[in-house]
Amino acid sequence: MPVFRVELAVRPRPGVKDPQAEAVQESLARLGHGGIAVRAVGRLLSMTIDCATSDEAERITAALCEQLLVNPNLETYSVSVEEVV
């Protein structure tokens, strides 16, 4: 069966409080860095999925996001899929 490498990026929705980004911003300020705005801190999940097609890997990933990996009230996600050869 083919194997697909899936990269899932989960980010806070715009407007949702992002305490990790605030923490990084404050640390940068303490270190004296200006001109840098930390927009968001999110998560990156790398998976491999054994399935028939790239479309199926995307459907499986969407189901995982819904069931477990993403809080749709607070987060959005994007997915990239490529076949492992």
Place this chain on the structure above:
Amino acid sequence: MPVFRVELAVRPRPGVKDPQAEAVQESLARLGHGGIAVRAVGRLLSMTIDCATSDEAERITAALCEQLLVNPNLETYSVSVEEVV
């Protein structure tokens, strides 16, 4: 001054224990999902940087990674930079 959007992906080094990936893997197993291997869970930082050139944005980002954002013993990172127009 130009503004650059920087996406920083921080991942555990291969072979380093990744408890977040293990936790996701166990949850997937409990939910009955087979054929999925969680390879790594990392962080994604989105920033904007005011500076002269894309190269300078990359240099600043490398300095931030060294000073604050990345533990080089346990993590690797990759950076993408694009100008905000």
